Amino acid sequence: MKMTSIPVIDIAPFLAGTPEGREQVAAQIRQAGEEIGFFLIKGHGVDQDLIDDTYAAASSFFRLPVDDKLTIRQPPGNIPRGYTPFKGETLAASLGKAAPGDLKEMIDIGPVDVPVGEYYSGPEAGYYFYKNLWPEKPAGFQGTMETYYRRMNRLANDLMAIFAHALDLPENFFFDKLDKNISALRLICYPEQDQAPEPGQLRSGAHTDYGTLTILMADKATGGLQAQHRDGYWVDVTPEPGTYVVNIGDIMQIWTNDRWVSTLHRVVNPPSEVADTSRRHSIVFFHQPNYDSIIETLPSCFSADNPSKYGAITYKEHWNYKWNATKAKM
Template sequence: MSVLSTGLGQRLVSASTEAAAFTELPVISLARLNGSAEDRKALAAEIQEACISSGFFYISDHGVPQQVIDDAFGQAKKFFAQPMDKKMLVDLHKGTSFKGYAGLKGENVDPANRGDVHEAWDMGDDSQLMKEGAGSGNLWPPAEDLPDFRPTLQHAWDEIMALGKRLLPIFSLALGLDEHYFDEKTRNPGSVMRILHYPPQFGPVDLREIGIGAHTDYEIITLLLQHGDVQALQVLNSQGEWVQAPPKPGTFVLNLGDMMQRISNGLFKSTVHRAINRTGQDRMSLPFFFGLDYDALVEVLPTCVTAERPPAYEPIKAGDYVQQRLSETYVKAPPTESATAPAA
């Protein structure tokens, strides 16, 4: 076992590179999301149990059209297949909002590692990013190179953002709150969507250089799409052991971020996870990190405090927390090494 430092303290982690099948990871249908009050309460109870036990579960019947998902991955494949000089036109270091392209080992979520073996392109809400003091906006590839990239990724953003907003009332119920608790905190959510390419790794395993190192996410919830059937995602269980979260057609993986653990006073788990691609195939994924308004205060909820369980976290503005974690993640030098382009 080793100790991993995260934004929420230290976690005990197995040193093994292998992972067992995570058969307990539930698949929760959202078919009751727009049902009666009793339907929503039952769904909230099911989600509450998953949030307490693991902080990771699949959601089905989510309402995001499969064509939107397929189109987004199609554009991701075209983006990552470009020559490095084209990708570097939108190098994130050209802006101030951590948006744009990060090359191979351009990020390092685990300070003990040597860099994450993936490349990525990140986007946010342009109107939110361009607010005074928020930094620069998105860095889009030139339309002459990828004419369908921006409209396709923006459409995916809109659909997944809408899904996140539909989910928050259920999380409010799961936290013992009024369904509309998050409304005033998510008028302009400080969210991020990424496309990620993980080239396969061969040879001896070095845990200091894997697809993405062990980490927790920063925001309220993450909605993750895994492309195809390439297994890479591993989740840390309560015993400090790594377990697999394989792709399941028609689902998102939903996991909780640090903000959810903070406001729930540790009752809901922001679970450590990582990705190791040893399949011999290229892997792509699309995570959407759904956050609070950057000026919203992240503070422990009264419903999650008792005499035996006093508040464990100090209040902090959502934007300040995300900025702090991002600054710890990205390497300062622009990437100089290209990853292998995804197979056609």
């Protein structure tokens, strides 16, 4: 039967700690990971006031004059911080596809509460722990985003424990690969479209996410997210009130030897008749391993009959290749 919507999974029974609840949630996650790599979660425990405050702060920033937004423009090179103007990224390029710039603007925020030490500031660290660039307006923006980042990191760790359980591994299996993670919070605005897109131009071109998993909060504005089923057709991803969209990233696909899928997804344009009034915002947390984590097939995901399809790679090598390919030359 053709899938028309992605599954909704209540993770509260896992977080509550009962053996039956943990297995029930893990089984649902396992099925979603294998079939489409996308699902909605509820029962996640994130306070709705924090969600609302974060969304409001992001929306307020994107409604500022362009000159105000450019005060935190992303530095040149591969520094993943600050504001990227409209059409400044082409996500399809991360898969080697040629396309016009994506119809969005965004802010990238990296780790907060960064410790002192060689691991975080030495040559190998590159720009992964580079200082964040904070705007003066709107008031309270920095504090709100730092609080939200911390809460998303905690939720991502909860999800990784569920993933480990679903893959027949100890629930703390991934933690030493994530304890110095380089996760990113991205705020995205897809503005109203007052002119027709170029051929092949989308709000976000089709791509996969680089890390372990992604946690998305978005509104229901026309022109939204779609995920590609393993059978090749596209499924609309529509958040329900109180839920997050979660999707599997490249690293989980490598770790599971293609058992779980890092799903191709895109953000489509609104219909032309409403394009000039359809404005969309998304708050996205990209959970990513430590930069020096070795990414190779998990012990529960290969055998003599099912050999590993991937050689070992550091997350740093994977991320650098993907990130550099997406940046528009402006």
